[in-house]
Amino acid sequence: MNLDPAINRTETNETPQVVAVIDIGASSIRMQIAELSWDGTVRKLESLSQAVSIGRDSFTRGVISKESIEDCVRVLKIYRQRLVEYGINSPKSIRVVGTSGVREASNRLAFQDRIYIATGFELEPFDEAELHRVTYLGIQPFLKAHAEYFSGDTVVSEVGGGTTEFLFLNREDVAFARTFRLGALRLRRVLDSYDAPQAKTRRILESQISQAIQQIQHLVHDETAAYVAMGGDIRFAVSQLLGGFQSSNIARLSVKQLQEFTEEILESTPDSLASQFHLSLPDANSLGPALLTHAMLAKHFHSEELLVVNVNLRDGLLMEMASHGRWSESIQSQIVRSATLLGKKYDFDLNHANHTAYLACQLFDQWRPLHGMDNRFQMILHLAALLHEIGVYVNLRSYHKHSMYLIQNSELFGIGERDLLLIGLVARYHRRATPQPSHEGYSLLDRESRVAVAKLASILRIASALDVTRSQRIAHLQTRIVGDEVQLIAAGVSDLAVEHLELRDAGAMFEDLFGCRLILGSEETLGKDES
């Protein structure tokens, strides 16, 4: 599956890179090994999965048992062996994420540490927002290729082991995203705890699912045009009922057909499903509850058919890796859109925010040789630039601190907790004090992130200073680096007195950090950059 052709590749015709993504889920650990070519194509090589019982522990007792942890270690060691075979060693080639089962455990840090010590795998922080982003990325190509299905409102729902994720789309745009603690494994646990006879299974599940659906009542406004279903269980249903996906990787399944199939499934025990359909026991356990959830949700959203897409979390993660840290234009635009909406909520100066962001990104691009940061940090800077003044809504005094608080406690599509913290910190440091070890949030960061925050904040200060007039008069910038002098050539203006003044303070952090002198000039004073 290809990405947006808009992705800018610098290397061409290189040997494809072999990478792996590992997804530690509630009932299994799955690994997908794939090749990423220079043009963003993902070619799958091998997939592995093994059953573990993380969800069983954390959904009931909130803690992952020692046994389960060691079981995960065992599986990950096996996977590590396979990676060694392919020569995949660099952490940059491996992404390991944990989903709801891991997230909800109170001992998740201990879990993470144990995994790292035993296997060398670093479990990435991967919260719900990140999941939304990756899910959106995964369905992106379908939105484009089958636009006829997505002309109105769409709800995308993935029923997992511990949670059900919803993305509400308005055409291609994300209206909002939500995750609910409604999952196939959880439902199975409830069933087991009732210890009810097989015949009552359906009734119990229905009542559980209805309760959960109550919570999302208010989210449904108009009739949705499409219901997109994701998840291993619904994909299985497609393979059984429709013989599989065609090469388009999208299938249309009528709700009625799904309901009939679900009836059948719920009449059998997981053991008999496992042997009849050659499923692993965890898969057999989740099948009935998951399908019923989809059927009831689709009905709730007044859909007569489900669009099932043949893409999973690992596919989305691979697509992200294929873009080498730079999110696709469509993702970026969703994120920026989400940030803009957030800013509007706090009545910010939209034009100044946009222009600051615009200038900041220019500076980031042009100063790559100086700062050496990758594309992910550009997005962080962009968002910090958009949102750096929203704290004004609370109070003009120390508004930078309010901005940080608001950013950290708001929802931005596709941006997880870790990155929200960074954005918040960059916004906080765009004026007044520079980072101190005593500052909350900053002190918890690792060295790379602390340095990144400082660098980004220093750039934001400059970008903000350049629009101190709030007239967006500096159309665009060019950089010339001469020795330890960074010459900034502003186009479209001749008199930069106000900006110069502002920069005396605003540029200090940058000069200290990078050990250079910042010189602002116009095309007349510094000359156009010929290079």
Place this chain on the structure above:
Amino acid sequence: MNRSESYFNRESSWLNFNQRVLEQAFNAANPILERVKFLAITASNLDEFFMVRVGSLSIAAASGSNQTDIAGLTAQDQLKLIRKRILEQNQLQYGCLLDELLPGLAEHRIQRLEPGQLSSRQREYLASYFEEEIVSILSPIAVERPEDFPVLRGARMCVCVRLGNGSGGKLRPKTFAGESGSDASETGSRFVLIPFASNLPRIISLPRDAGYEFLLLEDLIGLFLDRLLPEQKVLEWTPLRIIRNADFELDEEAGDFLREMQQLITSRATSDCVRLELSEYASEEMRKFLQSSLAVEDDDIYLARGPLDLSALMSLVGLPQFPHLREAAWPPVPAPEFTSGENIFEVVSQRDVLLLHPYQNYDPVLELIQNAARDPGVLAIKQTLYRTSRDSKIVSALTDAAESGKHVTVVLELKARFDEQRNINWAKRLERAGVDVIYGVSGLKTHAKLCVVVRREKGGIKRYVHFGTGNYNEVTANLYSDVSFLTSDAQLAMDAVHVFNAITGLSVPQTLEKLSLAPINLRESLLDLIEIETANAEAGIPAEIVGKLNSLVDQRMIDALYKASQAGVKVRLNIRGICCLRPGVKGLSENIRVTSVVDRFLEHSRILQFRHGGDQKLFIGSADWMTRNLDRRIELLIPIEDPACRQRLSDALEAYFKDNVSASELRSDGTYRRVPVRKKGEFRSQAYLYEQAQTLYENVTNPRTTVFRAHRSND
């Protein structure tokens, strides 16, 4: 219709197969040494039959089991039936040997001599041969009391001597478990057992002026008994041979798997005796003594009117001075795809390759693994091994690969019956070289023949796969007919890797896109394919199933074929050995035809073809249609999609049904009838396939081509 009308008994069917092999021994159109070979094969076949089939039936009968087989027979019924058939078959074997083959060989100057026919020069030679080579190796064991009777090895020849009382001289033998002079038996006879050592030749070549003359070892011993047992009064002696039950279950949960395997091999040495063969000239006293000492029933005794263990005749077949008494050699031909000088990876990247062994040689398969061992781009090799040759080049290549830093994983099936010890030795050797050895899957035998080579190339990771119907054994690859399929198809390769991950416990089985795997979905896939033909026939669409297998025993598969036939599907089956399906029965199987080819190469390949409404499906596989293969083994069914390969495979499959030289047809009464030559003339499938292989090769290497291929310095 009751079961005996719908199905044939398996053992009976097998005995029919052995009968067909025996018929080749009787076939005067075969050169005489080839006939001797077939006779020897019938004998070793029967040995194995006793070890495994009779052994397991004895246990079932002894336990009082009332279970019946597919045709409704109990274990007892089957043992009775077997006894009757084997007595008949034995008669035929000896008739063939004594009335046709030995006289025929004698005409060609190959002569077996009895002691009375030896010349004095020969006697002198034998006397010193006996003293120098034989005496020190043989260990006669005197049996004075019943408990002195030694544990005899199964399938090993032995001589039993009955001694008279008197002349009190001490016996010469090394082991003497009793006092001299004590009473041995009720009649006053004493017995001495002389087991043959495994390193002694059974057939002893004699000095002669011309031709070839030989003496059997038992006759040599009989001739010089006085030297072995001096001052004893020899009343009679007889050769004998026992077969012990070898059908054991392995306790896979018992901790140390390797040790359990070793124990199993050793316990075969002392299991119950299921057959006692001895000369029909032995006295009743001798027979009674042996019968009670070995705890065999009357029905387990087989009296022979000629030499025992006819499999020993195999050593005559290769006598170098007599090439005119054998069929001309058919040396395996190189495959045309590999003549251009490109390395195997280049060739297989460009196209899939189908090889028909033994007409085409096994080199490409060896090369795949040997090249993989040396090629710097290769990351990993994964392979299954079920039975290999003694000096396996494949195992050497795998150890080389591991030593040069490749990741090598081998699934080495230790439970390969009778090859356990060899496989254990290989396992240790491979592990020492750094190979990751998996001893097989608990409860299942890994019977699939699969090899995957993972290679990093400029364009990315590429995988090369070998699928086969035959074992990774370069020796049997020249004796059995089998199919090899080499491909770099990405989907087949990914499926193959997923199969390995499942077998080696690295992963839960993933969905396979093209392959079918037993015991997961192979049976289902086959039943679906048959079902589709059945449905097509019912809908008036032409439907056909063509299959080549070694055995057809599984009831569900047979029933599916019956249903297909009843719907109008044309079913043609070439089943080499056991077939429990009854063809040509009105209302049951009118549309099913079964033939069998028994010829110079043992038929072993498995090929299936389904018309599939016009979108023909063609497969090769590792599984025969027996319940154990479909439900209790790891097996593969591989689709062949490349058009050129399909054409060739389909053509080869057809050839078996045109055979009228070495083919027999199974009739609805269970007997086989030779397929007769008709107007079109003789067609011998194995000869046709060999000629084909030669033609393909010649077309490529024909010097009279008009395009010259120059060698440049950078080739």
